[in-house]
Each structure stands twice: as C-alpha cells, then as structure tokens.
Amino acid sequence: MRKARIREDEKAIASFGKTRKSRSVPLGEKRTTHYGNVIRQYREKAGLDQGTVGRTLGYSTNTISNWENGVSRPDIDAVTALCELLRIPLTVFFDADQDPAAPEDERELLKDFRSLGASRRQLARRMVHELARSDEELRAAVGQFKNRRCLPMQGLSAAAGVGTPLDDIEAPEFVYVKDGRLARMADEVFAVNGESMEPTFHDGDRVYVRYAQRLEPGEIGIFVVAGNGYIKEYRRDGLYSHNRAYKPIRPSEDDDVRCVGRVLGRVEPGELIGADELEKLF
Numbered sequence: 001m002r003k004a005r006i007r008e009d010e011k012a013i014a015s016f017g018k019t020r021k022s023r024s025v026p027l028g029e030k031r032t033t034h035y036g037n038v039i040r041q042y043r044e045k046a047g048l049d050q051g052t053v054g055r056t057l058g059y060s061t062n063t064i065s066n067w068e069n070g071v072s073r074p075d076i077d078a079v080t081a082l083c084e085l086l087r088i089p090l091t092v093f094f095d096a097d098q099d100p101a102a103p104e105d106e107r108e109l110l111k112d113f114r115s116l117g118a119s120r121r122q123l124a125r126r127m128v129h130e131l132a133r134s135d136e137e138l139r140a141a142v143g144q145f146k147n148r149r150c151l152p153m154q155g156l157s158a159a160a161g162v163g164t165p166l167d168d169i170e171a172p173e174f175v176y177v178k179d180g181r182l183a184r185m186a187d188e189v190f191a192v193n194g195e196s197m198e199p200t201f202h203d204g205d206r207v208y209v210r211y212a213q214r215l216e217p218g219e220i221g222i223f224v225v226a227g228n229g230y231i232k233e234y235r236r237d238g239l240y241s242h243n244r245a246y247k248p249i250r251p252s253e254d255d256d257v258r259c260v261g262r263v264l265g266r267v268e269p270g271e272l273i274g275a276d277e278l279e280k281l282f
Contacts, residue, residue, distance in 0.1 A: 039064075152174055208266075
C-alpha cells in the first residue's frame with residue numbers, strides 16, 4: 001500500500017507541472033481548486049497568516065492568496081517547502097490519499113468535504129465530532145446491556161403485609177438484569193411491598209420469580225388470595241410471614257387461592273436497570 005501511494009505521489013507530482021515559481025490556472029479551470037483549499041485549511045490550522053507563509057517561503061502575500069484562490073499554483077519546489085512548513089501530507093496535497101478499497105460513500109463524503117470552504121469545513125468537523133461523541137456515549141450505554149437479560153417486572157407490588165388488589169395491576173414494564181443463574185431461571189421480577197417477610201426480604205426489594213402452580217412446603221412464593229397479591233412462605237396449613245408480628249394467612253376452601261410462582265431470590269443492588277435508568281441512558 002505504501003509503494004502504491006508513493007507511485008501515486010510521483011504521478012501527481014509529474015502532472016503538476018515544472019514551472020519555476022507558479023503558473024496561472026487556465027480560465028476554463030475552477031477558481032476554487034483542491035490544492036487551494038488544502039493550503040488554506042492547513043495554514044489556518046497552523047495559525048499562520050498569508051503574509052507569514054509568504055515571507056517564510058520567499059513569496060509575496062498576494063502570491064499565497066492566489067494559490068489559495070486558485071488563480072495560480074506553486075511549482076514543485078514551492079510545494080515541497082509549503083508542505084513542510086504547513087505539515088501537509090503530499091498525498092493530501094495531490095489528492096492521492098483516497099483508498100480505492102474504501103466504501104464509495106466514504107469517498108463521496110471526502111470529496112464533498114474537500115469542496116467546502118474553510119469555515120464550512122470547521123462546521124463539518126464540529127458536527128462530525130458531536131456525532132462521534134454521541135455515538136461513543138451510545139456505545140457506552142449499550143455496553144451496559146452486555147451480559148444482561150430482559151425480564152418483565154410486575155407493576156403489582158407483591159405485598160409482604162396486607163394484600164395488593166389485583167385490580168390495581170398495570171401492564172408490566174420490562175427491565176434489564178445482570179445475567180446469572182437466577183436471572184436465567186426467572187420468568188419475571190416482582191417488587192416487595194411491606195415488612196412481613198423481614199428479615200428475609202425488605203420493603204422495596206425486587207425478587208426473581210419462576211412461574212409455578214404449586215410449591216413444596218417451606219418454599220417462598222407469590223400468591224393471589226381473594227384477589228390480593230402476597231409474597232409468603234408456603235406451609236401445608238397456610239401462608240406464613242417471616243416477621244412474627246404478622247399472622248399466617250389460612251385460606252378457606254371457598255377462598256380463591258392461586259400460586260403465581262416460586263421466589264428464587266433477591267435482585268441485588270446494581271443488577272437491575274429500570275425504566276428511569278433507561279431514560280437517562282438514552
């Protein structure tokens with residue numbers, strides 16, 4: 001690739017012309033030329049005015065202005081000194097730096113960029129910089145979802161004290177939890193409401209739940225009793241709280257009792273990204 005670029009430079013230099021100082025551009029050529037834009041761009045980037053460049057290279061300010069405006073162009077000796085002063089790569093000056101293997105849309109963008117004036121180039125750079133920064137922030141946000149699983153989180157708080165009416169249930173939101181053994185086993189996340197399951201679970205805890213129609217004695221689950229939702233330990237004679245201040249729930253044969261699922265464990269802090277966190281990320 002390097003040898004190919006050198007050959008392209010040599011071809012461009014040979015076709016550039018061998019006049020001593022500078023030559024006029026034929027009237028048929030565009031006044032705003034590629035090399036004129038390059039000279040202006042790199043001069044401004046270097047923080048130099050036309051007079052300083054002219055004095056350093058031994059040319060008048062008017063000559064430098066003519067180069068930048070496409071009225072005339074420097075000879076090959078001037079190009080070498082100019083590129084050294086302004087640190088312009090020869091491949092850039094001679095428009096020979098396009099990679100033929102680059103996608104067509106990238107080459108088209110580069111062509112359009114080079115057709116812009118200095119002020120619009122600065123605007124384009126700022127826009128691209130902002131887009132790149134936004135894209136970097138987006139990648140960082142998306143990176144937080146690596147090794148995470150999406151689960152529905154029940155809008156109903158699984159009451160650990162008095163029941164939560166099922167009529168108050170809304171459509172579940174979806175949350176992202178850290179991938180792990182419990183997350184892979186779980187079908188849903190429930191929020192704990194109340195203190196009756198302390199010290200095992202506290203008010204505001206989130207728990208992993210796997211759907212199940214029945215549990216073994218001693219297992220903790222989510223239950224619906226007479227239309228209210230609870231998180232309790234199942235025993236053969238009823239549903240028990242771990243906080244002794246709460247009496248067991250002993251449904252009668254006439255009560256509508258349903259087991260939603262088995263509680264697998266607590267969703268630990270930092271394992272869950274909820275809707276409010278998602279809004280902040282995006």
